Amino acid sequence: MENLNEYKYQLLLTLVIVIVMSTIIFSIKRAIKKFSFVKAIDVNRRKIIFILTYLVVYILFGALLAVVWGVDFNRLSIFISSILAVLGVGFFAQWSLLSNLTASVILFFNHPVRIGSRIRILDKDFELIGEVKDITGFYFFMKTDKGEIITFPNSLIMQKGIEILKDEESPQA
Structure with missing residues (x-):
């Protein structure tokens, strides 16, 4: 019971963050469905946009939860920058993959x-x-x-x- 009282603040913030994240995901999903209906966009193309959007939202909220639970921001930023450096080298080596995904998003929304x-x-x-x-x-x-x-x-x-x-x-x- 002592541990529960000790982490009450983090648990409450986690609950709030999960509710906010769920609301944002629901709103984004509704907006993309509405946009794709108005523009007559195929279901498979819509799935790609959902996946990319969810990935960004989950990464942002995961980082926010890490901060709430007391992960040292300096260590977290070093970890994230290390991951981004490795991904950057990988994407630079496979630049066409990143450019094709970006072009897919542009084709979805603006073409x-x-x-x-x-x-x-x-x-x-x-x-x-x-x-x-x-x-x-x-x-x-x-x-x-x-x-x-x-x-x-x-x-x-x-x-x-x-x-x-x-x-x-x-x-x-």
């Missing part, structure tokens, strides 16, 4: 291309016209009018010009 859209990728070397089949966390899948399935990294899609075609503009195959 007008949707699954099922007929598009033309503006490239001086290749004439690529077809339908968008899927957009994942790393890749953009397109089926050309010739029946080819082509995949692009999301970061490359952000660099290319894309023309969204209407049905009457599509060339007859």
